[in-house]
Amino acid sequence: xxxVTQTPKFRVLKTGQSMTLLCAQDMNHEYxxxxxxxxxxxxxLIHYSVGEGTTAKxxxxxxxxxxxxxxxxxxxxxxxxAPSQTSVYFCASSxxxxxxxxxxxxxxxxxxxxxx
Amino acid sequence: xxxxxxxxxxxxxxGAIVQINCTYQTSxxxxxxxxxxxxxxxxxxxxxxVLDGLEEKGRFSSFLSRSxxxxxxxxxxxxxKDSASYLCAVLDSNYQLxxxxxxKLIIKP
Numbered sequence: 353x354x355x356v357t358q359t360p361k362f363r364v365l366k367t368g369q370s371m372t373l374l375c376a377q378d379m380n381h382e383y384x385x386x387x388x389x390x391x392x393x394x395x396x397l398i399h400y401s402v403g404e405g406t407t408a409k410x411x412x413x414x415x416x417x418x419x420x421x422x423x424x425x426x427x428x429x430x431x432x433x434a435p436s437q438t439s440v441y442f443c444a445s446s447x448x449x450x451x452x453x454x455x456x457x458x459x460x461x462x463x464x465x466x467x468x
Numbered sequence: 469x470x471x472x473x474x475x476x477x478x479x480x481x482x483g484a485i486v487q488i489n490c491t492y493q494t495s496x497x498x499x500x501x502x503x504x505x506x507x508x509x510x511x512x513x514x515x516x517x518v519l520d521g522l523e524e525k526g527r528f529s530s531f532l533s534r535s536x537x538x539x540x541x542x543x544x545x546x547x548x549k550d551s552a553s554y555l556c557a558v559l560d561s562n563y564q565l566x567x568x569x570x571x572k573l574i575i576k577p
Contacts, residue, residue, distance in 0.1 A: 397564065
């Protein structure tokens with residue numbers, strides 16, 4: 353199993369450009385998440401999905417959109433990139449429920465995005 | 469608001485023991501996680517506590533006191549490969565993870 357994969361690994365954008373980050377998981381997990389990680393700060397939740405066709409806003413959703421058309425894929429879009437969106441983006445997936453086995457989040461390798 | 473505090477950086481010597489503390493104030497509690505994150509890599513799961521007490525897993529142990537809103541991660545027989553950031557995260561009443569900023573652990577020979 354590949355686990356959680358993310359594409360691309362690196363990207364440089366100019367202010368105002370758009371792009372889509374792709375996350376894929378092959379563990380049949382119900383829940384998927386997009387985080388951003390900035391120096392000196394904890395992981396911050398951007399959007400998440402509790403199942404195919406459903407999405408919800410996290411802590412810092414402004415400037416981002418998401419879609420979950422297939423259970424295994426979760427896409428993060430930036431419509432008009434801004435320098436404040438320079439960050440490392442992590443996708444994660446998990447199965448809901450009680451106990452570590454079901455709430456443990458599995459992370460992808462991350463995407464390093466720079467917006468000039 | 470929700471808040472998780474942990475030290476920014478700690479230094480320890482190879483072969484020694486180090487304790488990384490985490491205090492939290494969250495809306496509800498459904499468990500506390502510790503993750504390890506090496507520089508430039510993704511976080512990986514270390515431990516999960518939902519009941520008070522100590523959970524031991526090899527060289528790593530994690531302790532939880534729900535009444536005090538407190539946890540610690542204990543690393544024994546430190547190795548150079550343990551140099552990493554250690555992230556504390558609490559599962560709140562909505563089953564969402566609230567993350568601390570992480571503790572960067574530096575191991576010296």
